[in-house]
Amino acid sequence: MTETTAKKGLHPHWNLLRFAVDQILRHRLRSAVVAAALVAILTPFLTAMAISEGVRAESALAVHEGADFYVASDQFGKNAPIPLRYLEEFARIPGVERAVPRVVGRAYVNERLAVIVGLPPASIPPGAGSILKGRPLRDGARNEALIGAALARHGGLQVGHAFQIPIAEGKTFEVVGLFQPTVSIWGADLIYLSFADAAEVFGMEGQASEILLYIKPGYEEQVAFSLDLLQMVERGRIFLRTQNKDLVRQYLNRGFTLKAGIFTALYAVAFALAIPALLVVSGFGMSERRREIGVLKATGWHTEEVLEVVFWESLLHAAAGAALALLLAMAWIYAFNGALVAQFFIPEIGLLAPFPVPARFLPLPFLLGFLFSVALTLVGSLYTAWRAAAVPPVEAMR
Amino acid sequence: MSGARYTIREVTKTYRAGTPHEVRALQKVSVEGYPGEITVVYGPSGSGKTTLISLIGALDRPTSGTIHLNGEEMTRFAEPALARLRRSQIGFIFQNFNLLPGVPAWENVSQPLIPRGMGERARRERARELLERFHLGHRLLHPPEELSGGEQQRVAIARALVGNPEILIADEPTSNIDEEEIDRLLACFTELKGKGTTLFVSTHDPILRDLADVVWHLKGGRLIEVERRSSASLPDRQGGPPETPAGGAAP
Amino acid sequence: MILNPLSVAILLIGLLTLLLAALQTGFALKLHASLGPSPTPDLRTAVEEQTHLMLTLAVVLLTMRMLAWPLFYATLQSFVPDIPGAMCIYGVTQALPTLSGALQVLKPIGFFLSGLWLLLYALNRAAKTAPLFRRNLALLAGVSAFLAADALGDLFYFLTLTPRQEVTCCTLITDLPTRASAVVPRTLLGAEFDHPLLSLYFAAQTLLAGGIGLALFRHAETSPARRAGEGALALGGAAALGIAAIAFIEIIAPRLMGLPFHHDLYCFIQYVPDGSLMLVLPLLGLFALLWAASLERLGRHEETASHLKRYTRRLWGLALLAFVASPLMVAVHFLVDRWLGGT
Ligand SMILES: Nc1ncnc2c1ncn2[C@@H]1O[C@H](COP(=O)(O)OP(=O)(O)OP(=O)(O)O)[C@@H](O)[C@H]1O
Ligand SMILES: [Mg+2]
Numbered sequence: 001m002t003e004t005t006a007k008k009g010l011h012p013h014w015n016l017l018r019f020a021v022d023q024i025l026r027h028r029l030r031s032a033v034v035a036a037a038l039v040a041i042l043t044p045f046l047t048a049m050a051i052s053e054g055v056r057a058e059s060a061l062a063v064h065e066g067a068d069f070y071v072a073s074d075q076f077g078k079n080a081p082i083p084l085r086y087l088e089e090f091a092r093i094p095g096v097e098r099a100v101p102r103v104v105g106r107a108y109v110n111e112r113l114a115v116i117v118g119l120p121p122a123s124i125p126p127g128a129g130s131i132l133k134g135r136p137l138r139d140g141a142r143n144e145a146l147i148g149a150a151l152a153r154h155g156g157l158q159v160g161h162a163f164q165i166p167i168a169e170g171k172t173f174e175v176v177g178l179f180q181p182t183v184s185i186w187g188a189d190l191i192y193l194s195f196a197d198a199a200e201v202f203g204m205e206g207q208a209s210e211i212l213l214y215i216k217p218g219y220e221e222q223v224a225f226s227l228d229l230l231q232m233v234e235r236g237r238i239f240l241r242t243q244n245k246d247l248v249r250q251y252l253n254r255g256f257t258l259k260a261g262i263f264t265a266l267y268a269v270a271f272a273l274a275i276p277a278l279l280v281v282s283g284f285g286m287s288e289r290r291r292e293i294g295v296l297k298a299t300g301w302h303t304e305e306v307l308e309v310v311f312w313e314s315l316l317h318a319a320a321g322a323a324l325a326l327l328l329a330m331a332w333i334y335a336f337n338g339a340l341v342a343q344f345f346i347p348e349i350g351l352l353a354p355f356p357v358p359a360r361f362l363p364l365p366f367l368l369g370f371l372f373s374v375a376l377t378l379v380g381s382l383y384t385a386w387r388a389a390a391v392p393p394v395e396a397m398r
Numbered sequence: 399m400s401g402a403r404y405t406i407r408e409v410t411k412t413y414r415a416g417t418p419h420e421v422r423a424l425q426k427v428s429v430e431g432y433p434g435e436i437t438v439v440y441g442p443s444g445s446g447k448t449t450l451i452s453l454i455g456a457l458d459r460p461t462s463g464t465i466h467l468n469g470e471e472m473t474r475f476a477e478p479a480l481a482r483l484r485r486s487q488i489g490f491i492f493q494n495f496n497l498l499p500g501v502p503a504w505e506n507v508s509q510p511l512i513p514r515g516m517g518e519r520a521r522r523e524r525a526r527e528l529l530e531r532f533h534l535g536h537r538l539l540h541p542p543e544e545l546s547g548g549e550q551q552r553v554a555i556a557r558a559l560v561g562n563p564e565i566l567i568a569d570e571p572t573s574n575i576d577e578e579e580i581d582r583l584l585a586c587f588t589e590l591k592g593k594g595t596t597l598f599v600s601t602h603d604p605i606l607r608d609l610a611d612v613v614w615h616l617k618g619g620r621l622i623e624v625e626r627r628s629s630a631s632l633p634d635r636q637g638g639p640p641e642t643p644a645g646g647a648a649p
Numbered sequence: 650m651i652l653n654p655l656s657v658a659i660l661l662i663g664l665l666t667l668l669l670a671a672l673q674t675g676f677a678l679k680l681h682a683s684l685g686p687s688p689t690p691d692l693r694t695a696v697e698e699q700t701h702l703m704l705t706l707a708v709v710l711l712t713m714r715m716l717a718w719p720l721f722y723a724t725l726q727s728f729v730p731d732i733p734g735a736m737c738i739y740g741v742t743q744a745l746p747t748l749s750g751a752l753q754v755l756k757p758i759g760f761f762l763s764g765l766w767l768l769l770y771a772l773n774r775a776a777k778t779a780p781l782f783r784r785n786l787a788l789l790a791g792v793s794a795f796l797a798a799d800a801l802g803d804l805f806y807f808l809t810l811t812p813r814q815e816v817t818c819c820t821l822i823t824d825l826p827t828r829a830s831a832v833v834p835r836t837l838l839g840a841e842f843d844h845p846l847l848s849l850y851f852a853a854q855t856l857l858a859g860g861i862g863l864a865l866f867r868h869a870e871t872s873p874a875r876r877a878g879e880g881a882l883a884l885g886g887a888a889a890l891g892i893a894a895i896a897f898i899e900i901i902a903p904r905l906m907g908l909p910f911h912h913d914l915y916c917f918i919q920y921v922p923d924g925s926l927m928l929v930l931p932l933l934g935l936f937a938l939l940w941a942a943s944l945e946r947l948g949r950h951e952e953t954a955s956h957l958k959r960y961t962r963r964l965w966g967l968a969l970l971a972f973v974a975s976p977l978m979v980a981v982h983f984l985v986d987r988w989l990g991g992t
Contacts, residue, residue: 011515019512026500049654250730257727261652268661289629295496298457299510299555299557302478303701304774311708368658371716378709379665387704392694393484396496397448397569415691459690473690477697492818 012159015307016196020312030284031317037281038321038373039328041274045372046329047341048263049365054358056256063249067100067212070248071227074241081207082238090211093226094218098123101208103198107165109191110155116165118198120358134159134177136196145173146192168201220244264368271376278380282314284387293388294395306389314377314385321377322370326361333359402466403565403596404431404454409463410447411619424460425431427621429614431598433564436591438607439600441616446570447600448493450616454566454598456480468640471576485510489558491568495550497542497557504538507556514561528556532586548579555586565597566590572606584609650808651731653723659717663803666713670797673706677790678926700782703789704770709795711763717803718756719925724807725749726919731812738915743816748806755799761936762792768944772960776952784947789880828912830898843900850896854931854976857889858883861938865962879942879961884970886938889972893931901927905982934971937964985988 013335024031030280071090090099103118121137124146137144147157152175157163161175165354171195199205215223231240293306332338336356411424423446431437431454439447452458453465456472464473472483484490507528508521516524529535532552542550551574554645558566568587572580587597587609599606607613607627615623650656676699684696725741735741742749766788773781834842838849864878902917903909905924918924941964948957 011517012513015512015515015518022505042445186608254730257653260654261657264654264657265652268657271661272664291496292498295492295498296509297481298455298484298490298492298496300481300561301480301510301513304704305513307701307705354443365654368654371658372661375662375665375713375716378712379669382709384704384707386705388697389705390701392698394452396492397452397457459694461690470777474778476774476777476782477694478774478779479777 012305013308016308017312020309020316023309024313024316027289031313031320034281034317034377035321035324037274037278038318039325041270041376042325042373043328043332044341045083045264045367046325046361046369047332047338047359048267049369050258050329050333050359050361051342051357051358052256052260052263053224053362053365054106057308058358059256060249063245066243066248067244068215069213069223069227070210070243071213072210072241074093074239079210079241081204081209082211082240084208086238087208087211089230090213093213093223093228093230095216095223096213097216098214100212100214101195102204102210102212103195103204104209105198105202107143107167107201109151109165110157110161112151112155112189112245114151114155114189114191116193116198116200116201118193118195120195124192126181128302130180132178132180134175134286136177137192138176138209142197143171143173144176144194144197146177146179147175147231148190148233149178149180151189151191165201171197171201173197175201194237266374271372274376275380278376279383282377282381283384283387286384289388290395291398293391294393294398298393298396303389306391307385310381310385311378314381318370318373318377322366322373325369325373326366330361333357401432403433403468405464405466406430406454407464407466409450409453409460409465411446411458412455412461415461419494423619424453425619426463428463429621429624431596432612433596434591434594435611436597436599436609438610438613439598439616440602440607440613442602445616447602447616449619450524450614451567451569451598451600453489454565455488456483457490463616474600485514485561487564489561489566490614491551491554491558491566492571493569495542495574497550497553499543499643500541502539502541503545503553506542506553507560510557510560524560525556528559529531529553530554548575551575551579551583555583558588563595565596565598570602571599572601572603580605651728651810653727653811655720655727658808659720659724660807661802662717662720663714664799665869666717667711667797667804669706669710669713670793670800673703673710673793674790674797676703676706676788677793681786681790684783684786686783707763707766707770707789707793710793711767714759714763714796714799717800718760720959721752721756721803722918722925724977728810728812732814732816733812734816737913739913740816741810742915744810744814745806748802748809752799752802752806755795755802755934757936759796759799761793761939762795764936765940765943766792766948768940768960768964769948772944772948772953772956775956776950778952779948780952781948788947805948817874817973821959830895830912834895834899846896847900850892851976851980853889853892854972855883858969858972860885861965861972865965865969875961876942877960879945882965883938883942885934886935886972890931890935893975897928901979905979905986918949921982923978927975930971930975930978934968934975936967937971940964941968 071082071086073082074080084101087099087101090096099121100123103116106113106115107116108114119140121141124137131146132149134146137146145163147155152158155163157175159175159177162172163175164172179192193201195208199207213223224242227240227242234240267292297304332341338359342357406427406429409424409427410422413421413423427450429632439450441447448527449458453460456475460473465470466472467483467487472480498509501509504522504525507525508516510525511521526535529538529552532555534549534552535558537545537549537553542553545553551571555568558568571583575583584606591597596608599609601607610627613623613625613627614621615625650660674874680699680703684692688696707782722738725738728741729735729737731745732741735743742753766785769781769785769788773785834846838845842911860882864882897917898912898914902914902921902924906917906920907917908920909910914928918928921927941961944960944964945957947958
């Protein structure tokens with residue numbers, strides 16, 4: 001009696017994996033259907049995760065280039081304008097390099113919603129990007145505007161054109177330059193005006209939306225302390241609302257993980273719904289394999305070995321599906337600018353974003369996508385795998 | 399009993415038991431099979447030949463009764479143990495060959511070795527060796543669809559022999575091939591017997607009876623006669639080692 | 650709940666496990682009941698077919714639980730910015746301390762039980778007439794119920810954990826001089842226990858490895874002797890693991906992190922990339938010893954005798970590997986640190 005109990009090492013598993021590859025190639029149609037189903041499910045997920053990461057990275061960049069403190073006043077828990085007289089007080093705080101007033105508002109320009117930012121022209125940040133055409137705003141000049149390239153394109157504006165802002169009757173602005181923002185999603189629909197113009201447009205003379213403080217490195221805590229002191233002195237007259245860079249960054253980050261989380265949750269539901277679909281798909285063509293598997297069993301294969309082959313097949317399908325989905329997600333973003341998915345993460349851009357949608361393909365979402373697809377194929381093909389493997393060897397006789 | 403390879407006792411096989419379509423394919427069959435002999439299972443169509451040899455080949459279980467293989471009650475075995483039997487001791491040639499479609503001949507032959515962990519090169523070598531022995535060295539890469547019936551059968555025989563089984567079982571091997579092929583087949587069986595292999599061959603073709611040491615006559619699921627044809631008498635074999643060749647007495 | 654991709658993933662996996670494990674439990678119980686002591690061949694064939702469905706389910710369950718284990722910690726880590734006061738995983742676990750503690754204990758036990766079931770399955774399969782079949786089904790029902798409970802715990806935990814729970818972080822508890830992990834070595838080895846404890850750690854691991862090696866080399870033939878040996882090794886393994894745990898918390902983790910006064914293993918697995926491996930290996934070693942001891946009791950049968958011996962040897966081999974590998978990794982880290990520090 002020669003029982004096959006001898007040591008065999010990993011060789012059988014390697015052989016079974018190879019056999020699974022052969023099976024996949026032999027049953028091409030079946031494999032293609034399963035992989036296509038996985039790709040259909042995974043591609044939007046990977047696209048969304050990439051866009052989410054891209055947007056997050058861009059906003060991190062924006063925060064990085066921005067001021068260290070944003071000070072506004074607080075009215076019933078909301079940001080409210082801050083009187084300009086604080087500008088000088090802030091500038092006197094030791095450690096503050098610059099204090100810059102800023103007005104931010106939204107208005108329609110040539111029937112497109114634009115974000116209007118008013119700053120002293122010298123303080124328009126390098127983050128505004130490169131001037132494509134024309135020139136930057138001049139110090140002290142009025143009624144000039146620097147316009148984001150995308151807005152200019154869609155609003156039909158060129159250097160030298162004039163436009164009006166409906167809420168500021170009687171004022172006419174001249175486009176003196178177009179710029180290409182480094183941070184595409186924030187800068188695309190941006191109009192820079194001089195601080196005085198913007199304050200006039202939004203009826204905020206003598207006030208600013210917020211005052212930006214740029215701090216010498218290492219003075220953050222001291223400045224925060226001084227702001228607290230100032231608050232105590234000014235008690236009753238104003239409540240200061242201060243946000244520092246880290247806080248802004250954290251808000252942004254949390255916002256994005258939350259959004260990504262919501263998206264993943266929606267996706268989890270889709271995944272769960274896809275399990276029965278995958279069950280059907282993976283059962284596709286299984287009946288014709290019954291006899292073949294009966295033959296394998298009759299020639300001495302164990303059920304576990306057939307199962308292993310089927311599992312390898314599922315795993316390979318999952319891997320192929322995930323890889324293909326990654327390529328398609330890249331194509332979706334780079335060729336179709338993330339249409340249909342991007343608006344979930346970037347508000348108010350419509351079906352097709354007017355600027356290149358930022359995207360980053362990081363390993364973690366891909367790994368997560370792969371894990372999802374493995375879980376999906378394993379659960380989805382579980383029943384089929386068993387039906388396939390538990391064929392009695394007499395089946396070969398029929 | 400110790401000398402018998404198979405001891406079959408009161409074996410009954412009922413298909414669809416308990417339903418109106420119950421089929422009693424075998425009824426109370428008791429018989430013994432000896433090592434190194436060619437046993438021909440002979441009977442008309444539907445008499446239960448395939449059923450009986452699939453029980454012998456560990457492909458199925460009887461509804462009642464026991465089968466001992468080498469003194470062990472294989473009817474008590476669980477499926478994994480039966481699979482190990484099929485893997486290590488039994489080679490089976492199916493009535494309709496049962497080759498994997500679309501798979502080259504050499505892979506069809508070596509397929510049972512895959513889960514045993516034999517490397518691809520060794521498997522290919524082993525398959526080539528066997529196929530060349532059956533004059534199919536020029537058909538290694540052809541899938542069964544591109545082979546004639548006789549060639550397919552030789553591939554199936556090669557596959558059954560790939561694990562060096564002690565027991566070879568063939569179900570109606572002559573039903574799909576012409577006379578020339580039959581002659582080759584008989585020569586092959588005789589040669590295997592000479593090497594000590596125990597053979598069971600089911601047939602309704604009287605030609606094959608001449609090959610046999612023993613003929614089991616089946617009819618309507620019952621064993622009606624055990625006809626001993628070889629000159630060697632039974633008691634001589636008792637207690638001998640299982641591999642003892644049966645004298646190589648070719649018909 | 651705190652919503653992010655990881656928390657969704659672990660909830661999805663938890664939900665799937667719960668469903669499948671509940672299914673599996675019912676299934677195993679049903680088969681166990683339907684399969685009397687002497688089943689007819691047809692019933693047997695039918696049941697055997699079902700067994701493979703259970704094997705498939707069990708493998709999928711096990712895979713998902715194995716994914717859930719590291720994912721659990723990754724998810725906790727992703728919550729760090731959301732929980733005020735938390736600076737590492739430890740802080741997050743303090744939001745719902747009892748539940749998170751229980752879940753962290755359940756996960757390795759689930760792994761141990763699943764492993765034990767797989768081993769018993771393999772042992773039963775290696776025997777000719779499947780003599781352990783019903784025992785195997787009963788164990789499977791228990792293990793599945795356990796996994797279902799673990800998954801249910803995960804679901805409950807991640808659904809109830811809210812971002813607004815204020816916690817204190819690890820440094821405020823694990824680094825006090827009165828911390829629990831320091832009390833035992835201090836009473837046993839004195840106030841300056843650093844060097845003695847480290848020596849004790851290496852000595853204990855070496856001693857245990859030696860014991861396992863001896864058992865492998867001079868394998869007892871008789872069953873009672875073997876059982877005694879297995880019991881002794883399992884106890885030794887538990888002791889070695891305990892010493893390793895204290896040594897890691899008190900000395901090894903702070904040293905390898907380069908934070909000499911920080912005694913927190915959560916930070917350790919975050920800061921030292923192979924830290925979790927160093928911690929999991931001795932646990933795996935103990936499991937292997939416990940598997941061998943349990944298998945000897947659960948899997949005893951005349952048909953399985955020869956296989957049992959083989960299984961025991963393999964499990965001991967695994968334990969040996971695990972118990973040798975972890976201190977070796979620690980030693981290599983120490984040497985590399987010293988070498989880098991020297992230049
Ligand atoms: N799976 C099955 N279910 C029901 N009845 C079956 C089954 N397999 C075989 N039978 C019946 O059992 C009887 C014996 O069948 P078996 O295949 O053993 O005959 P055989 O002698 O091999 O016939 P042939 O020479 O035609 O191959 C036949 O009446 C057949 O119809
Ligand atoms: Mg037949």
